[in-house]
Every structure is written in C-alpha cells, then in structure tokens.
Amino acid sequence: MAQILVIDDEPDVRESMHEVLSRSGHAVRTAPNALDGIGMCRALQPDLLITDIIMPESHGFEAITQIRNDFPHVRIIAISGGGNFWPADYQPESVTTTAYLAAASRFGADAVLAKPFDRATLLALVDKLVSLPQGGRPN
Amino acid sequence: MQSMRRSLQVVVPLVVVAAHALLLPVLAISLDQMFRRSEVNLFTSFVEDFSRRRALWLAHESLDASDRGLQEFLDSTMTEGAIVFAELIHDGRSIRATQVRSDVQWPASGPDAAYGYGVDHAFFVSKELTLRGRPATLRLGFDETVTDNQIRHARHLLLQSMVVYLLLTCLLAIWLSRKLSRPLVELRDKARHIASGDFARQLATTSTILEVTEMSAHLESMRREFVAVNDRLQRQLQAGIALEGRLRVKHRLEAVGTLAGGLAHEINNVLVPITLYTETALDDVAADHPARSNLERAQRACQRARNIIEKVLAFGRQVDVAPLRPIDLATAVEEGLRLFDALRPASVQLRTYIDEGCPLAIADPTMIVQVVINLCSNALHAMPPLGGLIEVGLRPARADEVQRAGLGRGEFVCLSVRDSGSGMDAATRERIFDPFFTTRPVGQGSGLGLSVIDGIVAALGGAIIVDTEVAQGATFTLLFPAAKPAAPVT
Ligand SMILES: Nc1ncnc2c1ncn2[C@@H]1O[C@H](COP(=O)(O)OP(=O)(O)OP(=O)(O)O)[C@@H](O)[C@H]1O
Numbered sequence A: 001m002a003q004i005l006v007i008d009d010e011p012d013v014r015e016s017m018h019e020v021l022s023r024s025g026h027a028v029r030t031a032p033n034a035l036d037g038i039g040m041c042r043a044l045q046p047d048l049l050i051t052d053i054i055m056p057e058s059h060g061f062e063a064i065t066q067i068r069n070d071f072p073h074v075r076i077i078a079i080s081g082g083g084n085f086w087p088a089d090y091q092p093e094s095v096t097t098t099a100y101l102a103a104a105s106r107f108g109a110d111a112v113l114a115k116p117f118d119r120a121t122l123l124a125l126v127d128k129l130v131s132l133p134q135g136g137r138p139n
Numbered sequence B: 001m002q003s004m005r006r007s008l009q010v011v012v013p014l015v016v017v018a019a020h021a022l023l024l025p026v027l028a029i030s031l032d033q034m035f036r037r038s039e040v041n042l043f044t045s046f047v048e049d050f051s052r053r054r055a056l057w058l059a060h061e062s063l064d065a066s067d068r069g070l071q072e073f074l075d076s077t078m079t080e081g082a083i084v085f086a087e088l089i090h091d092g093r094s095i096r097a098t099q100v101r102s103d104v105q106w107p108a109s110g111p112d113a114a115y116g117y118g119v120d121h122a123f124f125v126s127k128e129l130t131l132r133g134r135p136a137t138l139r140l141g142f143d144e145t146v147t148d149n150q151i152r153h154a155r156h157l158l159l160q161s162m163v164v165y166l167l168l169t170c171l172l173a174i175w176l177s178r179k180l181s182r183p184l185v186e187l188r189d190k191a192r193h194i195a196s197g198d199f200a201r202q203l204a205t206t207s208t209i210l211e212v213t214e215m216s217a218h219l220e221s222m223r224r225e226f227v228a229v230n231d232r233l234q235r236q237l238q239a240g241i242a243l244e245g246r247l248r249v250k251h252r253l254e255a256v257g258t259l260a261g262g263l264a265h266e267i268n269n270v271l272v273p274i275t276l277y278t279e280t281a282l283d284d285v286a287a288d289h290p291a292r293s294n295l296e297r298a299q300r301a302c303q304r305a306r307n308i309i310e311k312v313l314a315f316g317r318q319v320d321v322a323p324l325r326p327i328d329l330a331t332a333v334e335e336g337l338r339l340f341d342a343l344r345p346a347s348v349q350l351r352t353y354i355d356e357g358c359p360l361a362i363a364d365p366t367m368i369v370q371v372v373i374n375l376c377s378n379a380l381h382a383m384p385p386l387g388g389l390i391e392v393g394l395r396p397a398r399a400d401e402v403q404r405a406g407l408g409r410g411e412f413v414c415l416s417v418r419d420s421g422s423g424m425d426a427a428t429r430e431r432i433f434d435p436f437f438t439t440r441p442v443g444q445g446s447g448l449g450l451s452v453i454d455g456i457v458a459a460l461g462g463a464i465i466v467d468t469e470v471a472q473g474a475t476f477t478l479l480f481p482a483a484k485p486a487a488p489v490t
C-alpha cells in the first residue's frame, strides 16, 4: 500500500489508472496538469508520482525536475503515448515515444512506460518501485 | 541546292564522258592530220624520187632515143609506178604511153602544186631534161587513190578505236563509281538506321579502298563513343527518375507519418482506459459469466490496436533513431531469423545462405531485425496451405544488381528473401510499397510491412529489387551500402 499521485491531462487515463491502482490497494490522488500536480505533491508527499509527459500548458518534464529536486525520495514513473506537442512541430525523424521516455529518465524519472500498457505491466512496475528502500533508485 | 546534288554513280561517268567529249575530237583531228601528212610526205617523196630517176634515165645516152624507144620507155614507166599518166614533150611533139586512159588529161593549169590538187585523183608532176642535146619535158601523173584510201582507212580505224576506248572508259568509270559509292551507300544506309534510333547497328563496311575503310573505322568508333555516352546519359536519367520517384514517395510517407504521429498519440491515450477498464471489468465478472468472453475479445482487440499503432509509428519513421553505425548484417539477420522461426509452421522450410565474408554495412540492428521479420512473414503469408520453401541469403552485391537498382558506385551488401509462394501480378507488384496496401483480409494485414521496409532501406541509402510472377514465388533483393573500411591505424 503506497501513496500515489497520477498526473495526466486525459480524464479517462487518469481515472482508469486511479481505479486500477486503488483496487490493488494503493491510495491514489490525481491531478489534471503539471502545475496542480506539483502543488499536490508538495502537500501530500506521495511515495510515487506517475506523470504524463506531453500535456498542455506545462509538460511533465517540469513536474519531474521540480519533484526530483525538492523531494529526492519520491519515486517517479513517466508515461507517454508519443506523438507531438503540436502538429506543426512534429519531427518524424527525431521525436519518438522512446525519445520522450529517454529524456524523461534523464530528467530524473525512475522508470518509463509507453502508452498503452496493460494492468499487469503497470502494477508490476509500481510494486517494484514502491518496494525499493527509501531514497534508493533502480538502475 | 538540293537539285544540284547528284549521286556519285552518275557524277563520275558523266565527268568522264564530258571530258572525253571535249578531248577526243581534238585528239582525233590532230592524229588524223599527223597520219595524213606523213602519208602524203611518203607519197610526194616517192613521186619526186621516181620522176627524178625516170628523168635521169631518159637523159642517159644509152637510151634508145628513137620514137619507138621513147614509147617503150613511157610504157615501162607506166607499169613500174602507180602511174596513170606518162607523156614526153620533145621537139614540140608529144609522146604518150599507150596505157593512158583517154579521160586522163594533163591539167591545163600545169603540174599540181600539192597533193590532192584538183578533182582528178592524180598528182601531176613535170621534169625538164635534155634529150639528145635538146630540152624535153617528162610529164607524169601518179595515182592518189591508194594513199587516199590508206588515209581514209586509217581515219576509220582511229574512229573505231576511239569509240571502243570511250566505251571502255565509260565502263571503267561506272565500275569505279560503283566501287567508290557502294561502301558509302552502305554506310549511308546504316547511318540512316542509326539516325532512326537503331544505335546497335554497326557502322562498318568492307572496301579495298584504304580511305573508305579508315573512314568507316572512325565512324564506327564514333558510333561506339556515342552509344556509350548515350547509355551513360540514359542511366543517369533513369537514376534521376528513380530518385525523383523515391523522393516523391518519401514526401508522401512523411506527410502520412506526420498524421500518423499525431493520431498515434491520441489513440494511445484512448487505449489506456480501454485496456485498464476492460481488465478491471474482467475482475468483476464471474468465471462463467457470459460477458467474460466478450471482455476477453475486447482485450485482444486492444492488443491488436496497440500492434497497429506500433507499425504506424514505425512507418512514420517513429522508430527509435538509434545512431547508425557499421554493423555485421549477418548477426542481425540471424537474430531476425531466430525470432521468425518461432512463427514458422513445420510445413514451411527455411534455408539460409549467409556469406560470413560480407563487408560491414551502415545500419541499426533493430531495423535489420524488423526488415527480416517483415519479409519472412510476408513470404509465409504467400505460402499455399501445403507449405513451401523460404530462402534467405546474405552476400556481397553483384555489380549488375547495383546498376539495376539505380544505385551509384560503391560496395553494397545484398539481403535476399525468396519464397515459393503465390507471387504477385504486375498490378499488385506496383502497389506493394504503398502504405496501407494489403491483399490480406480485413483485420489481418495493416499493409505497412513493406512501407516500413522501404522507409528503412531508403533511410540507409539502399534500394529494393522485387522479382515476382504469379504462381512463381517472389524474391525481394535488398541492397545496403557497405561501410567504408576504416582507415588503418598508424
Ligand atoms: N512474398 C510475397 N509474396 C506475395 N505477395 C507479397 C509478398 N510480400 C508482399 N506481398 C504483397 O504485398 C502486400 C503488402 O505487403 P505488406 O508487408 O506491406 O503488408 P501486409 O503483409 O499485407 O500487412 P502487414 O502490415 O501485416 O505486413 C501484401 O498484402 C501482399 O499482397
């Protein structure tokens, strides 16, 4: 049982993850954007933060950087469905799901997960991170 | 000026005839004159000589100077020379040879000044002499007809030989013009063929004339050079067209890729709740609940949607942009084949021919694995129910393959996948690289497999050759540029 905060701009994604995670016994809170998420994170000090990367207004990299900076012990999972910030910016050669996720782990995420994922994968990753000793980070 | 041009076969004989028409009469007239003069000279010197000797003989004392004697002398003179008239004027008397025809008269104007004088066909001369102490005149008339005939005969002969000569020269001129013009005509006809586009025809001709054979040899080497240049230009043009086509396809793929990238993000986000809710719903229904199998189907559909999105992204170059580096294709191909082996039914045989001596190629191993799996699974899907054979080969590319693929110079590694499957007709063959083109039933093929391969191969600077015929199987030949051998470390 862990405290988990989910940040994603898509209500359906947020809520389905909320349902899956709380059903498996975790205490879950959700935020619709990075700014709200950072605020909630400060207030709640969760064990685990799961954040989308590409979101309007402020993207997930900001949340990751700040949380990693302020609360080094919070575990972070970055999730992404790839695609583009704006269609006009789309660069087929350079921007890929994997590229986003790789960037996320450089910014400090402990693990990355490509959307879509199934329940088993998600839960396995959550359990793995939560069970790590405080402050430890997986390699 | 077209009308002024004449064939060599006409010009040469015409020039020869014209030249002879001018020269031959001059020649004929002067030859005739020369001959006539010499005949006449001969005749006149004979006449002079003969009459002088006769006059001397008359003046000789031993002659019987009686009338009878003189008559006999004149008669014998008539028989000795070709003489038509002989008369002696002596003492105011005239003694004539008896054989003199009555119609032959001493001309009133006296002796002839020259040969051919008068119309009498006789040459009259007179010789003054002293006979028995008194002056006498010997008058002789020599027959001109013999010499006339000879001159006429010679003239005929001359004319005849000139006609024969003219004929022979004409024949010679015609033969020569033929001989000159035949190789030229031959060359002209061949050049005409070449001008009409048949460049393969040799510009050669046989002739015993050195200049003609030399010219023909030069023309032929010119033609070869021209053909070579032409071939080179054609190849460059073809390569240009192929490149343009590839660029067009690339742009189209990029446009589709842009769309696909945006779509993939949205759909991935939609797939997350569908997947997770389906799975939680499965928790809530009893094992024997009728909704369960439907939920499981929904779950599988999600999985398929996920696979399709992956392919769409791969197709839009949304593959991992791993840095390209020189790799050993054999390792990557073997890895791909190992994965493919898991899919392969026992009825389908797989044979591999991997040349371990292949040069390294600039690529990314995951790309090559993907290429091998896509090609092999296409081959698998083309197999008849009874199964068949798939052959995968890896070897250095041959020069003709590189040229056929429209690639430039350089070394290439060739990956070929041949199957004994259904093959393709020309219409299908045309479209296999089109994104979303598939002949497989709805829901089974996305039609992106070969588009992805094409994208990868193009990104690596290679090319694909497809050989196929209906019911004859298909061979996909992929050429990858080899890595330049690293500079030796010093
Ligand atoms: N080896 C082959 N023999 C015969 N036809 C082939 C072969 N490879 C490809 N094709 C034809 O080309 C079409 C397009 O192939 P492609 O791999 O792009 O898509 P697909 O195999 O239909 O779908 P998927 O995206 O699942 O690969 C196929 O549907 C088939 O008609």
Ligand SMILES: [Mg+2]
Pocket: B374, B377, B378, B445, B448, B449, B450
């Ligand atoms: Mg395919």
